Amino acid sequence: MSGNEPAEPIPDGIIATARQAWGDLFKWKQRVVVTNDDGEEHAEWIEPEPIQNPITLCRQLSARDWLFFVVGLAAWTADAFDFHALSIQTVKLSKYYGRSKTDISTAITLTLLLRSIGAAGFGLAGDKFGRKWPMVLNMIILGILQIATIYSATFQQFLAVRSLFGLFMGGVYGNAIAMALEHCPVNARGLMSGVLQQGYSMGYVFAACANLGVGGATDSWKTVFWIAAGISIAVGLIRILFPESKQFIEAKKAGKQSTDPKAFWKDTKHMLAKEWKMCIYAVILMTWFNYYSHTSQDSYTTFMLTQKGLDNAQASRASILMKTGACVGGTIIGYLSQFFGRRRAIIVSAFVSGLLIPAWILPQGERSLSVTGFWIQFFVQGAWGVIPIHLNELSPPAFRSSFPGITYQVGNMISSPSAQIVNAIAESTMVKGATGEPAPAYGPTMGVATAIIALGIMVTTAFGPEKRGRRFETAVAGVDEHAPPKVVDSEKADLEKGHELERRVTTNDDDAANVEKLEKI
Template sequence: MFSGRQQTHIVIACFGGWTMDAFDFFITAFALSGIARDFSTDLTTMTWAMSLPLATRIFGALSVGWLADKFGRRRVLVGNMIAFVLCETGVCLAPSLSVFLLFRALFGLVMGGEWGVCTSYAMESIPLSKRGFVSGLLQSGYPVGYLFAAVLYGLIYESAGWRGMYLVSIGVALCVTILRMMLPDYRMDGEKKAAESVSFRESMAGQWVLLGFAVLFMSAGATFSHATQDLYPTMLRAERGMTVHEVALVAVAYNMAAVAGCLCGGSLSQRYGRRKTIITSAAAIFLILPFWAMASGLLASLLSAVVMQFLVMCVYGVMPAYLNELAPAAIRSTFSGFVYQIGFLLTSANATVQAWLATHQGWSYSTVLALTVAVSLVLFISLIVKGQETVRIAERSVL
C-alpha cells in the first residue's frame, strides 16, 4: 500500500486526466456555433465534433485498458496525456473541417482509456474505507473540467476564439503530463500474472450476463446525463435568448453543484450502498425534470440546472467505485473502461439527432432533451434495481 502522500499524488494525477477530458469536450460544446461558422457549415453537421469522440472512445478503452492491465498504469497514463497534447494541437491548428473532425476522432481514441485506467489505479491505491469518497472526487473531475471550460468561454472566447481556448487546454495538459511522470507504479503480483496469462474473453467466462447488464446500464446513464449537458448551452442561447456571459454564469453555477453532487453521491454510497444511492438520486431527477425543461428566464434556468446537475452527478459520483467493484480483478482497467465507454458509443449520435429534431423538424430543444432524459432514466432505474450491491458492510465507513 502506498503512503498517504503517494495516494494523494495518484488521486490528483488521475483527477487531472478526467478533468482534461471534460475540459476539452465542453470547450467544443460551448464553441460549437463559432466553429461551425468558421468552417462554413451548419450546427447539425458540426455536432459530429462531439459525436465522433464519443464513438471512438470504446476502441481506446479496450486498447489502453489492455496495455494498463498488462504493463502497468503509470506508463500508460503518461503516454495517454502526451497523445492528448498532440491531438489537441492538431485540433487547434486544423485548417479545414475534415482535419478538425479527424483529430476529434483521434482524441476520442486517445482519451477512451482514461477513465478506466485512472479509476482502477486510484481504487487499487487507497484504503477500502475511502473508496466511496475518492470515487466521487475522481468523477467530480468531469464537472470541474466543464466548469473550467465555462469560465474560459466567458473570459476569452469573444477575444481569442475557439482556437485560443484549445491553446489553453494544451498548456494545462502539459502540466498534468509532468505530474504523471512522477507517479509511482503499482500492481499486485497476482493481478500481473493473471493479466499476462488470461485474455479479456477468458476472464469474462461465466460473467457475460454481468457485462450485458453493465453495458445497458451505462448506455442509459450516458443518454440521460449527456441530454442534460451537451446541447444545454446551445438551448440557452437559441431558445431562451441568453448572452454568452449569461450562459457562462449558468454553466459555472450548475457545475459547482455537480462537483458537490459527485462528492455527496460517492460519500453516501460508502455508508448506504452503491445501488441505494444511485436509485434514490436517479428517482429524484424525475421530480426536477419538468421544472428544468420549462424554466424561463435567467434565475429559473440557473436554479433548475443547479439542482439537475447536482442529482445527475450524485448518480455518477458512485460509478468509479461501482464499476471497479463489479470488474474481474485481472482486467479491471479494461472492463471498467470498456463498460463506461461503450455506453457513449451506443449513444454517440444522440446530440446529432437531437440537434436535427430541433433545427429541421420544428421540435423545441427543451422538449427533445426532456423526452430523452425521461425515457433513458426509466430504463436506467429499471436496470439498477435488478443489479447487485458491491460494497460490503465491513468496508463501509462512518461519515
C-alpha cells in the same frame, strides 16, 4: 465461521439473479459472498457500515494515497476539459466552419464512437504493464491533438482530428480511476469515488470558465483549445515524475510473475467466458448513463443561447453554476452510497432528476436557469458519482483498469449520437423562444429524452448486482493461477510463529498455553 447470518447463494440464471437483486433492494442488510481458505464460497448477510465523518475518512488516506488520487483526478479533469472545449463552443464552431450546429455535433459523435477502441487498448495495457506509461502517453497525445484541432483548416480535417482524438481520449478513464481508487481504504471509497467522478464536471466548469474569459468572438474557440492542450500535456509530464501504482506492483509480487503476453490474453479470454453476463450488464448500464449525461448537458449551452435568448457570458455563467451543482451532488451522493448502498443511491438520484425536468427547461432568465440547472445536475451527476467505485466493485478483480474503461467507453460508443440526435430533433422542431420568435426546441427535446433515460437507469439498476465493500487489492491479470502463492511478510511471520508453536506443542502435550496460542494463530 464469521457469525453472520447465512444467506441464500446468488443463483446462476439471469432472471433468478434479477429477482434476487430486486428483493435485496428492500432489505437493509447486505448480501455478500465470502470465500474461505479452501476456496469455498457461501453467502452471508452483513450489517451496512455506519455513516462516518468524511473528514475522518479523508484522514485514512496517506500522503501517497492522496498523491495518486490527485493525479488520477487531474487526468480525468483534463480529459473532460478537452471534450467540453468543443461541446460548449458548438455555436462558435458552427460560425467558423459555416456549418449547422448538427454538423458540428458530428465531431462529438465521432469522438464518443471511437473512445471504446482506446479504452480497450490502453485499459488492457494498464492491467498488463501498469498504470503509469499508458496514462503518460494518453495525456501527451491528447494535448497534441487539441493543437492539431486548432490548425484544422477544413471541416473534413476537423472531423478527422476529432476522430483520432476519440481513440486516445478513451484510454484515460479506466487507468485514471484504477490508479486513484485502488489505493483508497475500503470504507472511504464511496466518498472518494464521488469526488473522483466530479473531475468530469470540473473539466466542464473549467472549460466554461475559459469560454467566458475569451468572450464570444468566433475565433476565440482556439484559445480555449490552447488552454486544454496545455493542461493535458502538463498532466502527462507530471505523471512521469511519480512511480508506478503501489497496488499494481504488490499485486504482481503476490503471484508468479508472467512476462509472456499469452498468459495475460489467456486470462482475458477466461474472464470474458466467465463474466460475459456481467460485461453485458455493465455495458447496458453505462449506455444509459452516457445518454443521461450527454443528453442533459452537451446541448444545454446551445439551448440557453438559442431558445432562451441568453448571450455568451450569461450562458457561460449558467453553465458554470449548473456543473458546480454536479460537483457537489456527485461528491455527496457518492459518499452516501457507501452507507445506503450503490444501487439505492443511483435509483433515488435518477428519480429526483426526473421530477426536476419541468423546472429545468421552463424558466426564463439567467438566474432561474442557473438555479434549476444546479439542482438537476446535482442529481444527474449524483448518480454518476457512484459509478467509478460501483464499476470497480463489479469488475473481475484482475481487470480493474480495463473492465471499467471498456464498459464505460462501449456505453459511450452506443450513446455517441446523443448530442447529434438532440440537435437534429430540436432544429427540426420549433417552439416559441424568449423573444416571441420561433426557436429550436432544445428544451422539450432534452426534457423528454432525459425522462426516458432516467427511467431506464432506475429499472436497469434495480435488477442489477451490487458488490459494495468488495476487496480487490491483490488480484492481477497474467499471473499463473496454479503457481504457489507468495506470502507477504506479516503472513510469513505468523506462519513461522505457528510452526514453532506447533513444534513445541507436539513435544509437550501438556502445554495448554501453547495450544491456546496455536489455535488463535
